[in-house]
Amino acid sequence: MQEVYQGRRVIWQSKANQLLTIGVCFLFVAVSIWLGAGYNSFAFWLGMLLLGGSAVVILYRMFSPDILLVDPNSEQGRAIRKELDNALLEQISVYEDGLLVRENPDLPARHFAWRNLTAAFGYKIDLYSSDEICLDLFWADAPRLILSESMPQWLAVLAELQKQVPTVPPGWYADISVPAFETKLTLLFEKDGLSLPEAEQLYYGSKG
DSSP states (O other): OOOEETTEEEEOOOHHHHHHHHHHHHHHHHHHHHHTTTOOOHHHHHHHHHHHHHHHHHHHHHHOTTEEEOOTTSHHHHHHHHHHHHHHHHHEEEETTEEEEOSOTTSOOEEEEGGGEEEEEEEEEEOSSSEEEEEEEEESSSOOEEEETTSTTHHHHHHHHHHHOTTSOTTHHHHHHOSTTOOOOEEEEETTOOOHHHHHHHHHSSOO
């Protein structure tokens, strides 16, 4: 999940480590040039391109006004981590009558009433090195609400959903977890009792 602090994308790496990586990249490039003078091979030039390109990317990240490099163990890093965590906790509040979502601090929070829930789908998204389980909630009076397990209030939302909609299969979370990297779109609830293919067509507009 991409984190943003004061309008800048946060990358949790120290500048010292980035400078060390740049130094290593340029050292390898210099050694490659020295050893490979007059030696024209695909492997040589590929290595040069990868190492030099990596150094350029790191330099861009260090000096870009849109990126903030932060050492997670520094005083600044701990302060930013605390502020970001507090902001996440405030994004969604769970109540018996519904959810209160604050997607933008400059705009009023949106209320989603459980009585207006029309459908709920669970599924997995592939993040290459891992999976993330998500929950799509559709409402009669509001746009779709997409939640994921990376949110601080995830477990509270699942508990309240199960309480408000007892027909939600209790083992859906575990069922979706395996096998890895497979979407496994699952219909948890549909107010009119539609099947998964029917509900998928109605709410997503396609069967795939």
